[in-house]
Amino acid sequence: MKRKLVALMALLASLSLAQTTKQHTVTVNIPSVLQLDLNATDYLFDFANASLSGTEAVTVGGAPYTKASQAAYESFLNAASGAQDFAPTSLAGTGGADYGTVNVLTNHAQWTVKIDSISGSLTLGNGRVKVFAEKASGKGASWTTTPTPITAASPLTLFSAGSNGQGKSVYKLYYLFTMDINDDIPLSGINDEQITVNLLLTSP
Amino acid sequence: MKRPLVALTGLLLAQALAQVDLTLSPARLELVLPPGGEVTETVRVRNGLGREEALSVALRPFALTPQGDVAESPERNLCPHLTTTPTAFTVLPRGTAEVRLTLKAPPGAEGTLACLVVFTAQPRPTGLGGLRITASPSLGLAVYLTLRGTEKPALRAKVGGEGKALPVLLENPGNVLQRLTGEARVFDGEGKEVARLPIAELPVFPGGYREFALEPEAPLPPGRYRVVLILESAYGRYAAEGVWAVP
Numbered sequence: 001m002k003r004k005l006v007a008l009m010a011l012l013a014s015l016s017l018a019q020t021t022k023q024h025t026v027t028v029n030i031p032s033v034l035q036l037d038l039n040a041t042d043y044l045f046d047f048a049n050a051s052l053s054g055t056e057a058v059t060v061g062g063a064p065y066t067k068a069s070q071a072a073y074e075s076f077l078n079a080a081s082g083a084q085d086f087a088p089t090s091l092a093g094t095g096g097a098d099y100g101t102v103n104v105l106t107n108h109a110q111w112t113v114k115i116d117s118i119s120g121s122l123t124l125g126n127g128r129v130k131v132f133a134e135k136a137s138g139k140g141a142s143w144t145t146t147p148t149p150i151t152a153a154s155p156l157t158l159f160s161a162g163s164n165g166q167g168k169s170v171y172k173l174y175y176l177f178t179m180d181i182n183d184d185i186p187l188s189g190i191n192d193e194q195i196t197v198n199l200l201l202t203s204p
Numbered sequence: 205m206k207r208p209l210v211a212l213t214g215l216l217l218a219q220a221l222a223q224v225d226l227t228l229s230p231a232r233l234e235l236v237l238p239p240g241g242e243v244t245e246t247v248r249v250r251n252g253l254g255r256e257e258a259l260s261v262a263l264r265p266f267a268l269t270p271q272g273d274v275a276e277s278p279e280r281n282l283c284p285h286l287t288t289t290p291t292a293f294t295v296l297p298r299g300t301a302e303v304r305l306t307l308k309a310p311p312g313a314e315g316t317l318a319c320l321v322v323f324t325a326q327p328r329p330t331g332l333g334g335l336r337i338t339a340s341p342s343l344g345l346a347v348y349l350t351l352r353g354t355e356k357p358a359l360r361a362k363v364g365g366e367g368k369a370l371p372v373l374l375e376n377p378g379n380v381l382q383r384l385t386g387e388a389r390v391f392d393g394e395g396k397e398v399a400r401l402p403i404a405e406l407p408v409f410p411g412g413y414r415e416f417a418l419e420p421e422a423p424l425p426p427g428r429y430r431v432v433l434i435l436e437s438a439y440g441r442y443a444a445e446g447v448w449a450v451p
Binding site for chain 1: 223224225227228229231268272273274324327332333335336342344345403405416
């Protein structure tokens with residue numbers, strides 16, 4: 001009797017197991033993701049900086065650009081001709097790198113990063129600021145083939161993926177400042193001026 | 205002693221890295237409503253950093269350029285029919301904020317309307333002195349609303365031409381957003397398939413066009429190829445054929 005009961009229980013257990021298996025539910029939840037992460041939020045051009053020797057340079061798009069400093073500026077005045085693009089004296093938030101890093105993380109094929117607007121104005125003109133975006137890894141392509149004035153277009157597309165943009169894409173972002181030998185600088189100097197560049201990421 | 209110092213430096217560098225880390229979910233909204241209908245959707249904004257992030261919300265009408273970029277445009281303006289709650293908010297450290305979007309489908313309008321909901325972080329406080337450039341990051345949520353019963357879908361596709369990448373032209377003479385997925389199938393002179401070039405989620409704005417080139421993973425040998433483009437959207441399937449000359 002006992003053996004029969006055990007056999008019956010085993011049968012019932014296997015039946016209930018089979019039923020449970022039939023009722024398994026697989027729930028899939030995949031969020032749509034569009035992420036923007038950038039490190040450098042403050043690029044400083046200090047032509048009164050006395051701690052740099054005037055020879056420090058940053059390579060942007062294959063060409064060297066001298067970092068802004070008093071020594072570099074005086075050397076530019078000494079040459080007394082044309083215009084020169086300078087790299088920032090320092091950047092905040094990059095952990096020592098001479099460029100800002102922008103990361104785009106998404107599960108969508110198409111996205112665009114552009115300068116959407118600029119607020120504030122510099123005495124020498126906002127057109128003196130140039131931007132260069134260089135692809136470090138991932139998807140899409142840069143729209144800046146050379147350092148381009150941030151006022152060249154409004155909005156100004158920096159980089160984008162027209163297709164297959166899914167995953168993580170990393171771009172280096174450089175800013176340069178143009179000095180012109182014909183600039184007549186006020187007696188009080190130009191100091192403590194700031195503009196804010198608004199970067200917009202969209203997946204259309 | 206040297207090792208902990210190296211580790212500490214590494215930690216400080218890592219901490220110095222992200223200044224802004226924002227995630228938008230979903231990345232865009234595509235809704236269908238009958239004229240006069242209303243819907244409320246929730247969008248989540250996540251702050252990946254260990255400090256608060258104050259955000260403001262702005263609405264901007266837009267259209268898509270031939271390159272697929274978002275450009276401000278007053279045509280097909282959905283913004284007057286869209287409200288967000290709240291319009292300014294703070295996301296807690298490593299927190300998520302929910303924003304409600306209420307859309308009312310305007311009676312009398314036809315096809316697809318669009319509005320870009322822009323979430324902007326405040327510019328970072330900076331030091332003093334010199335000339336400074338600061339960055340203020342934004343995430344744009346593209347919102348499309350199609351009015352049910354008023355759709356007039358259409359698509360014209362042209363594929364082929366000359367180049368290392370395959371030229372494609374897609375025109376949308378209809379009144380609805382066409383979001384196209386499919387592929388271009390490439391055949392050699394003997395009719396053997398030599399490549400498949402995928403297209404995913406490609407938007408073509410109503411009344412607009414898209415011009416682009418599909419690059420094969422590995423360059424094809426010079427020659428003439430027959431190309432068949434097959435695309436699919438919510439409104440149907442489309443096909444086009446052409447000749448591609450690879451120099």
